[in-house]
Amino acid sequence: MSRKPSTDSLDRRDFLKVVAVAAGAASLGRASVAESADATASGLTDTNVYLSRWPLRRLALDDTAALVAKLRANGVTQAWAGSFDGLLHRDIATVNARLADECRRHGGGLLVPFGSVNPRFADWEDDLRRCAEEHHMPGIRLHPGYHGYKLDDPAFAKLLRLATERGMVVQLVFVMEDRRMMHPLLQVEPPVVKPLADVVRKTPGLRLELLNSSTVLRGQPLLDLVKAGEVHVDIAMLESVGGVASLLEKVPLNRVLFGSHAPLFYFESALLKLKESPLNEEQLQAIRCNNARRLLAKKS
Amino acid sequence: MNHEIWDVHTHLAGVPGNTSEEKLERLLEYADRMGIARLCVFLGMKWNYDPSPEDMRQQNDDVLRAVKRFPNRAFGFVYLNPKQTQASLDELNRCVRDGPMVGVKLWVALHCNDPKLDPIIARAAELKAPVLQHCWDKITGNLPGESTPMDMAELAARHPKATLICAHCGGDWERGLRAIRPHPNIYADIDGGDPTAGFTEMAVRELGAERVLYGSDAGGRSFASQLAKVYGAEISDATRRLIFAGNLKHLLRPILSEKGIKL
Numbered sequence: 001m002s003r004k005p006s007t008d009s010l011d012r013r014d015f016l017k018v019v020a021v022a023a024g025a026a027s028l029g030r031a032s033v034a035e036s037a038d039a040t041a042s043g044l045t046d047t048n049v050y051l052s053r054w055p056l057r058r059l060a061l062d063d064t065a066a067l068v069a070k071l072r073a074n075g076v077t078q079a080w081a082g083s084f085d086g087l088l089h090r091d092i093a094t095v096n097a098r099l100a101d102e103c104r105r106h107g108g109g110l111l112v113p114f115g116s117v118n119p120r121f122a123d124w125e126d127d128l129r130r131c132a133e134e135h136h137m138p139g140i141r142l143h144p145g146y147h148g149y150k151l152d153d154p155a156f157a158k159l160l161r162l163a164t165e166r167g168m169v170v171q172l173v174f175v176m177e178d179r180r181m182m183h184p185l186l187q188v189e190p191p192v193v194k195p196l197a198d199v200v201r202k203t204p205g206l207r208l209e210l211l212n213s214s215t216v217l218r219g220q221p222l223l224d225l226v227k228a229g230e231v232h233v234d235i236a237m238l239e240s241v242g243g244v245a246s247l248l249e250k251v252p253l254n255r256v257l258f259g260s261h262a263p264l265f266y267f268e269s270a271l272l273k274l275k276e277s278p279l280n281e282e283q284l285q286a287i288r289c290n291n292a293r294r295l296l297a298k299k300s
Numbered sequence: 301m302n303h304e305i306w307d308v309h310t311h312l313a314g315v316p317g318n319t320s321e322e323k324l325e326r327l328l329e330y331a332d333r334m335g336i337a338r339l340c341v342f343l344g345m346k347w348n349y350d351p352s353p354e355d356m357r358q359q360n361d362d363v364l365r366a367v368k369r370f371p372n373r374a375f376g377f378v379y380l381n382p383k384q385t386q387a388s389l390d391e392l393n394r395c396v397r398d399g400p401m402v403g404v405k406l407w408v409a410l411h412c413n414d415p416k417l418d419p420i421i422a423r424a425a426e427l428k429a430p431v432l433q434h435c436w437d438k439i440t441g442n443l444p445g446e447s448t449p450m451d452m453a454e455l456a457a458r459h460p461k462a463t464l465i466c467a468h469c470g471g472d473w474e475r476g477l478r479a480i481r482p483h484p485n486i487y488a489d490i491d492g493g494d495p496t497a498g499f500t501e502m503a504v505r506e507l508g509a510e511r512v513l514y515g516s517d518a519g520g521r522s523f524a525s526q527l528a529k530v531y532g533a534e535i536s537d538a539t540r541r542l543i544f545a546g547n548l549k550h551l552l553r554p555i556l557s558e559k560g561i562k563l
Contacts, residue, residue: 057474059497060534178494180438181472187439237494240314241330241519262497266532269495272524276333 042285043077045292046270047171048211048236048259051102051111052084056183061263068107070267077289079111080171082141086116087176092127100135112296114141114171117163119155120148125162132166138296139169141211143176145188152195160199164206169295172196174213175237176264190216193225200229207232207295211259214238226251232295234259235273235287244287245277253286257295306338306545307331307523309432309467309491309515312366313347320345324366327519328373334523337545340515341367342377342405342432349443350409353387356380360395367400375552377403377432382410382417389423396429402555404431412447413454421459428554430463432489437470449479456483463551465513468492473499477506484511487551490543491515495525500533500543509539513547 049071053062061067062084071079081103085095096115103111115131117124117140131137140163142156149156163170174190182188193216200206207230210217214237217225225231233251235244236259247256260270274284310327317323324341331339344362348355359379367376378395380388395401404424406412412433424431433455437448449470456464460483467489470476473496480486488503488511503512516526530543549563556563 057498060501061497177496178471180436180440181493182439184439239521239525241327241522243522243524264497266495266497266528268532269525269528272334272528272531273522276330276522276524278333 043289043293044075045258045289046071046076046079046260046262046267047209047257047292048234048261049079049081049111050084050262050264051081051099054084054264055088056186059263061267064102064106064111067263068110070262071110072107074267074271076110078292079107080114080139080292081111082114082171082173083116086141087143087146090121092116092118092121092124093130096127096131096135096137100137112139113137114139114169116141116143117159118147119153119159124155124159128159128162128166132168137168139163139171141171141173143173144191145173145175150195151191151193151199157199157202160203160206160208164203169207169209171209171211172213173211174216176212178215193217193221197221197225197228200225200231203229206230207298209234209257209295212237212261214243223250226255230295231255232257232291235270236261236265238273242277244273245279248277248279248283253283254291254294256287257292258287258289303335303541304545305334305336305514305527306340306548307336307516307518308340308465308489308513308548310339310341310518311343311520312341312345312362313343314519320362320366321369323519324370324374328370330518330523331373334527336523336527337373339374340377340403340432340548341374342379342403343407344379349407350383350445351379351381353384353391356384356387356391357394360391360401364395364399364401371400375403376401377405378429379405379407380420382406382412382414382420385416385419388420392420392423392427392429396424396427396555400559401429402552402559403429406431406433406447408434408443408446410445411451413451417455418458421455421462421464425459425462428463428558430465430487430551430555432465432467434467435470435476436468437472437476439472449476452486453479453483456480456486460485463487465489465551467515468517469499469503474502477503481506487511487513487547489513489515490529491526492517492521495528495532497532500529501535504533504535504539504543509535509542510547510550512539512543513551514543514545 083099099113103113115137117127209232232255234257260267312323315323315327344359363376367374378401464486
């Protein structure tokens with residue numbers, strides 16, 4: 001089959017519909033990939049954004065107002081936000097208070113705070129309580145690599161149980177960046193996945209989302225984990241051509257969520273992955289917003 | 301906004317298909333979805349870090365068959381092993397001087413600052429073929445023969461008239477871009493790493509827009525994540541056009557012209 005240059009292809013029109021606005025707006029300083037894409041979508045929930053500052057580099061969008069503008073311009077209607085400060089700061093209580101305050105002050109409800117809890121800290125249970133009762137957070141975001149615990153740690157299991165009892169979603173971050181490119185003084189190993197399926201099975205009602213797991217968790221271990229309970233994955237670090245479609249050949253559609261890992265990653269990466277894979281409308285809607293909406297709405 | 305996009309770095313591996321032609325056809329289907337007009341393709345069906353002369357020929361034959369089927373969409377780069385100096389020179393002549401290939405791919409057989417590369421780089425320059433060298437600088441440790449951008453800087457200093465492309469910019473791009481910055485004959489291929497914000501802006505700021513090339517490293521990487529480095533960067537649209545296609549066209553124009561291909 002001979003092939004014409006892509007500028008003549010039928011897909012080109014659709015592609016431009018998604019991307020053109022981004023390119024044009026980006027030249028003005030803030031990109032907007034999905035202004036037109038949103039015309040056919042009822043919303044976009046980004047389950048993987050961060051506020052505050054990445055410890056090793058200033059980012060163009062590490063200002064909350066700028067990040068909100070970027071998300072809005074790209075059609076994001078809700079963003080689940082953790083805090084970069086939650087990686088290394090010891091005073092987790094103020095990290096979470098600032099996160100909640102930032103989410104209140106910016107975005108008009110677009111930002112949904114997901115607090116940090118470190119089960120290695122004394123009295124971490126009170127951090128969880130404050131997230132739920134004082135800040136009314138619907139979920140928490142955990143960074144075992146940065147906080148130095150393994151997934152077979154009894155405190156981790158207890159944290160999942162207590163969060164579930166409070167009806168909170170738990171996000172588990174596998175990595176923040178490519179291990180090969182980490183700062184020599186901040187080399188953080190991803191958690192060993194093997195114990196997690198058992199912990200999930202022993203935590204009835206747990207609603208778990210794995211963030212940035214794609215480079216660490218593949219094949220049978222991923223399938224085992226998804227079967228173990230209500231386990232979801234985001235697409236921020238999903239790679240290979242047609243990666244989303246390939247993922248859907250293995251993982252049920254209702255377990256795949258949109259996540260960008262902005263502002264550490266260019267937001268456009270996740271959005272363009274939805275274009276790269278040939279997805280039908282049901283699949284697009286599920287990944288863009290319906291799955292996240294359902295996950296957040298459920299209470300155990 | 302309509303951008304013409306040429307991808308300087310793709311592979312057949314990681315793409316479905318039983319033959320190299322089938323793989324390239326599938327890769328082009330994805331490229332079509334993303335609005336990518338042209339692909340540079342290298343490495344064949346069965347990769348080898350340290351290929352024998354026979355392996356090299358086999359892999360290059362895979363690519364030759366594929367690009368022959370899609371001559372208006374794909375350019376081949378010849379895969380060489382500098383440890384096999386004479387065989388590499390022979391292969392360079394076979395695939396570039398006498399064949400349709402337009403560039404050279406060097407991978408991880410030998411650090412690129414090794415003098416064994418010198419005759420290959422010199423011959424590539426004679427043929428006006430750009431040389432794309434894989435470069436990583438991993439905190440977790442490089443492969444024994446895996447080049448760094450610092451190695452490439454040494455090579456560039458010895459061959460100021462050669463056109464060199466630093467693939468991946470070392471992965472650790474904040475260090476890699478610094479290493480290649482003093483050498484105007486090194487171009488930055490920003491492919492293959494995570495779409496980390498700031499990469500493209502720093503490349504443009506430190507090297508100049510004319511030295512930055514879009515590449516993907518597909519099929520192992522997605523086109524999407526790598527395109528995002530350009531679409532998502534806070535750069536002018538004129539710069540975006542250079543990175544997406546203008547700069548690569550400029551690099552390839554001399555050899556394409558010699559082959560009778562007009563842009």
